[in-house]
Amino acid sequence: MPKQKYIRCLCILCLVFSFFGGTNAQQSHNDQVYHAFISDRMDAWDGVIVSLNGRKASLSDRQLGELVSYYYGYTAWTLEEDLKKKANRYIDYAEEIIDELLAKYPNDPDWYAYKGAFIAYKIGLSPMKAPFLGSESLKNIDRAIEIGPQRPQGWIEKGNALFYMPKAFGGSKEQALEAYKKAIRLMEKDPESLQHNWIYLNVLTVLGQSYEKTENLQLAQSTYEKILTIEPNFTYVRDELYPAFMKSLF
Numbered sequence: 001m002p003k004q005k006y007i008r009c010l011c012i013l014c015l016v017f018s019f020f021g022g023t024n025a026q027q028s029h030n031d032q033v034y035h036a037f038i039s040d041r042m043d044a045w046d047g048v049i050v051s052l053n054g055r056k057a058s059l060s061d062r063q064l065g066e067l068v069s070y071y072y073g074y075t076a077w078t079l080e081e082d083l084k085k086k087a088n089r090y091i092d093y094a095e096e097i098i099d100e101l102l103a104k105y106p107n108d109p110d111w112y113a114y115k116g117a118f119i120a121y122k123i124g125l126s127p128m129k130a131p132f133l134g135s136e137s138l139k140n141i142d143r144a145i146e147i148g149p150q151r152p153q154g155w156i157e158k159g160n161a162l163f164y165m166p167k168a169f170g171g172s173k174e175q176a177l178e179a180y181k182k183a184i185r186l187m188e189k190d191p192e193s194l195q196h197n198w199i200y201l202n203v204l205t206v207l208g209q210s211y212e213k214t215e216n217l218q219l220a221q222s223t224y225e226k227i228l229t230i231e232p233n234f235t236y237v238r239d240e241l242y243p244a245f246m247k248s249l250f
Contacts, residue, residue, distance in 0.1 A: 030196060033070055037198035038234045045074050053093065061104065064097050068114055071097075073198070079124045091121050109148025113157045116140035120160065134169075137161065155183035156203055163210065173214050180207045194230075201231055205241070212245060220245060 029048050036045040052059065052067045059067065071094035078087040095118050102111045119137040123130045138161055144154030159179035165171030180203060187193065187200050194200050204227050211220035224242045227234060 029066060029070075033073070034196045034198045037073070037201070038231055038236075040235050042074065042077055045070065045077075049074060049090075056097075061101060064101060065110075068094050068097050068101075069199070072114060072117060073202070075118075075121055079121060084125055087121065087125060091118050091125075094118055107147060109144040109146075109151050110153045112140045112147070113144035113151075113153035116144065116157050117160070120157075134165075150186060152183035152186040152203075155179045155186065159183065159206070159210075173210065177207070177210050177214065177216075180210060201227060201234060204230075205237060208237075208241070208245075217249065221249075 029052070032048050033045055036042065036048075049067065049070050052063065052070070056064070056067070071090050075087050075090045075094065078084075078090065095115070098111055098115050098118065101108070102115065105111060116137045116139075119133050119140065123133050123137070141154055141157045141161060144151070145158060148154060156179070159176045161176075162170075162172050162179060163176035183203055184200075184207065187197075187203070204223060208220050208223035208227065211217070211223060224237055224245060227237050228242065232238065
């Protein structure tokens with residue numbers, strides 16, 4: 001994938017999976033998306049989405065949650081690639097599922113976090129809507145943190161909002177870093193959930209990039225090296241991000 005991509009906006013559903021339970025099919029889909037993520041095969045990622053969406057009416061709530069997470073990651077990439085029509089379509093599909101699941105599970109914080117994320121994607125499609133949609137996105141993200149402070153998804157979205165929001169409106173890259181670190185600490189409390197977890201790798205990558213942008217170069221380097229220790233075959237970090245970072249030091 002090109003630089004500055006999918007990763008910032010991405011966003012975590014491992015805890016949602018545990019909430020709804022698991023199946024072999026879920027593992028298969030998770031593994032497919034994980035390998036698509038680390039090997040830069042977004043066509044394979046989209047193939048999983050198309051397969052699940054084609055039988056959406058028969059999916060369980062757990063499977064619908066799984067599908068939302070795949071829309072979440074893939075849509076962020078379409079925005080970076082300027083694939084606006086596809087992004088718009090996938091935002092609509094995801095929001096329909098999120099609203100359905102929120103109606104069933106109004107106290108599950110992850111759905112508010114995802115709702116805030118997809119509203120932010122709409123701002124990415126049309127920045128002129130920021131004054132109208134920005135507060136709605138933040139309201140949902142803050143609600144996620146309020147009712148689920150020990151769930152990482154809300155903290156990820158809070159980090160995204162703080163990082164991209166203009167300083168005059170409350171944005172802060174330093175506070176964004178703290179939100180990302182909070183999300184990572186929460187995820188790392190459950191080591192078993194981190195195996196083949198593309199979102200965990202994604203948030204670490206976002207953290208490394210954030211350290212770079214805030215001139216915390218030693219921390220950026222250690223974060224990139226941590227990523228490659230966890231997954232040596234993560235092509236974006238291995239072949240692009242980390243070499244470019246190291247070159248910039250000299």
